[in-house]
Amino acid sequence: MLKGLFNRLYRLNIGTRTAMSFLAVVLASLIFSLAALLLLEYSKKIDTKISDKYRPVISALKDYQTQIETTILLSSDISSQYNEKKRRTLKKQLDRTYNEKKLTVIGMSQEASLEEIRKNVVDIDKEYQKIASKEREILNLMLNKQDYENPEKLHRARQINDEIEALFNTLSTKLEETSMEAIYIFRQLETQKYASYRTLSYLLVIMIVLIIAVSIFSIYITNVTVIKPIKEISAILDELSEGKIISFQSGVYRNDEVGTMIESAKKVVDGFKTKTDVANAIGKGNYQINIPQLSRHDKLGKALLEMRNNLVKSKETEIKNRLELEEYTINLEKKNKELDQFAYIASHDLKSPLRGINNLTEWIQEDLGEELKGESLNYFNLLKGRVHRMEALINSLSKYARAGKTPIDQEKLSSLEIVVNVLKRLNPGANVAVYFDEKLPLIDGNRKDVEEVFLTFISNAINHNTSSEKLVNITFQEKLKIFEFCIADNGPGIDREFHQKIFTIFQTLDRRDAVENVGAGLAIVKKIVEEYDGTIWIESEKGEGSKFYFSWPKYQTAQEN
Amino acid sequence: MGDKIVNILLVEDDEVDVMNVKRAFKKNNVTNPLFVCNNGLEALEFLRGQHPDSPSEIPKIILLDLNMPKMGGIEFLREVRKNDELKNISVFVMTTSNEDRDKVDAYNLNVAGYILKPLSMERFIEAVSTLNNYWKLCEFPE
Missing domain, CATH: 3.30.565.10 (Histidine kinase-like ATPase, C-terminal domain)
Structure with missing residues (x-):
C-alpha cells in the first residue's frame, strides 16, 4: 500500500509534489490553529463562565447562607423577651436583605447547569418561609410579658421553637448540600478547562510530529526522485566530458521533470553513443551505415553524414586514382618491356648488318690483298674503326637500356x-x-x-x-x-x-x-x-x-x- | 672413324652471314657438305625430306641462327626436339643475341653449344675451326 503511494508520488511531477507537501503542512497548521483557537475560546468561555457566573453564584450563595445563619442567630429566643423589639427591627431588616440575596442567587442561577442550585435555593426558601411563619406564630402568641408567664403559651411557643429548630437543621443540611453542589460544578468546570489545555498540548505535539514527518518524507522523496538522478546524470555527463560513454541505469519510469531530464540526458548519451558507433563504423570503412539524424538541426549528424559522403567521394577518387596509377604503371611496364624489346632489336638487328659490313670490308681487303694501299688502305682501316665504334655504341645502348633491370x-x-x-x-x-x-x-x-x-x-x-x-x-x-x-x-x-x-x-x-x-x-x-x-x-x-x-x-x- | 663425313645444315637468313660461314669453312678446309635454309620452316621441310634440295642423308649437325623470319630458331628447335627422327641432331646456335632468355631457352632444348657471332672475321674463323675439331672428334649414330 505504501509502495503504491510511493509509485503514485513518483509519477507526480516535482511541482505538484512540492505544492502537495506545502499544502499538507499549511492545511495541518490551519487545522491546528483552528483547533487551538477553538480550544482557547472554549477555555476562555469556561473562564468567563467561572468568573462571571460561578464565582458570583458561589459568593451570592455564601452571602445567602450567611444571611440565613445570621437570621438563625436572630431567631426568637423565648426566654429573653427584652430584646424582642430590637430583634424585630433587625429581623425586618434581615427579611429585606434576605429577599434581596435570595433573588440574587436565583437570578444568577438561571442557567441550566445551575438548575440544581436554583431548585435547592427555592427549597431552602420554602423551609425558610416555613420557619418565618413559625416565628411569626410565636410572635403572635407571645405578644406581651403576660404571655411569657402563661405556661400554656410558653409551652406552645417552646413547641414551635423546637419545630423551628428542626426545620433549621434541615435547612442547614440543605444549605451545606447546595454549597457543596456549587463547588462541585465549579470544580467540574475547572477540570473541563484543564482537559482542553491538555488537548491543546497533545495537538501541539501531534502537529510538530506531523510537520517533522512530512518534512522528512518530502526530503526523502526529493532525495530519491531528484538528487539521486541528478547525481547520476552529473556522473554520466562527467564521463561524457572525458569522452567515455556509459549507458543509463535508471530504469524507473517517471513522469516528473527529473524523469524528463533523465530522458533528455539519455537522448544525449544515446545520441553520442549512436554517433560514436557510426563514426567508428565509418572509420573502419563501413560507408553503408545508416546515420540517424536526431532532427533537422542535428549538426553532428550532418557533419558525420558530410564526412561519410566526403570519405566515400575521396575513396572513389582514390580508387579512380589507383586504377589510373595501376593503368599508368601497367603502361609504364609495357613501355619498359618495349624498350627492352627495342634494346634487343637494336643489339641484334643493328648489329647484324653491321657485321655484314664488317665482313664484306674484310673480304674486300682480303681479296684485294696487296692491291689495297695508300689512302684507300687508310680509309679501310678508318671504316673498320668506325664499324667497331658503332658496335661499341650499340652494345652500350643495349646495356644502358637493360641497366638495373x-x-x-x-x-x-x-x-x-x-x-x-x-x-x-x-x-x-x-x-x-x-x-x-x-x-x-x-x-x-x-x-x-x-x-x-x-x-x-x-x-x-x-x-x-x-x-x-x-x-x-x-x-x-x-x-x-x-x-x-x-x-x-x-x-x-x-x-x-x-x-x-x-x-x-x-x-x-x-x-x-x-x-x-x-x-x-x-x-x-x-x-x-x-x-x-x-x-x-x-x-x-x-x-x-x-x-x-x-x-x-x-x-x-x-x-x- | 672420320670416314663418314656428316652433312651440315646452316639455318640462316642473312646472306652475308651465310657467306661468312662458307668462307670460314673454306678457310678451315671444312669439307662437310653444307646445306643452307633461310628460316625455320624451310629447314623443317628440308629435314623432313620435303625440300627439292633434301639429301638422302639427314644432316647430323645444324648451325642455327635465332632471329629469322617466318620461324625463329627457338621455335624451330622445339619442332625438331618433338620429332623422333630429328631429336638427336646436334644443334649449335650461332647468333648475335646475348639475351639470357635465349640462352636458357636454347640450352633447355639441348643445344650442343651457344656461340655469339663475333664482329671480326678472324675470330669467327677461329670459332669455326674449333667447332670443326669438335665434331670431327665426335661419333654420330648411323
Missing part, C-alpha cells in the same frame, strides 16, 4: 670482395695505386649490378687519370639505412659545368672516335644506382682530382631476421 634477386654481398675482384680483373699497371677501406661493408644487391658500378668507377679513375702516379682511394660512410661510397682519384678533375653532363649517355669529354670510350659507363651506373633508390654525384674541381659518390642500401635481411 636484372631481376632484383638481392643477396648479401661483400663490397670488399667485389672491389678486390674488380681490381684483379682490371689488373692496373705499376704506376697505379689503389687504396680501399678494408672494412668495406656488406650490402644488398645483385652481384652484376654492384660489379658494374665499382668496375666503371675504378676503371674511369684509372683510365682517365693523366698523373704519372695514379692514385685511387675507395672509402665509405655509414648512414641510417644506406652506405655512402666514395671513389676518389688524383686525375685531371672535372669542371663544374660538366658535373651533370657526365652522367648523360654518350656524353664524353674526349674525342668521339676513341673506341674504348663511348660515354655510357656513368650513365649506366647512374641508372643502376637509381634503380636501387640511391643517388650518385660528383665533387670535383678542374685540376684537383675527382670524388665520385654513390649511396647503396645496407644489407638488411639479417637485421630483419
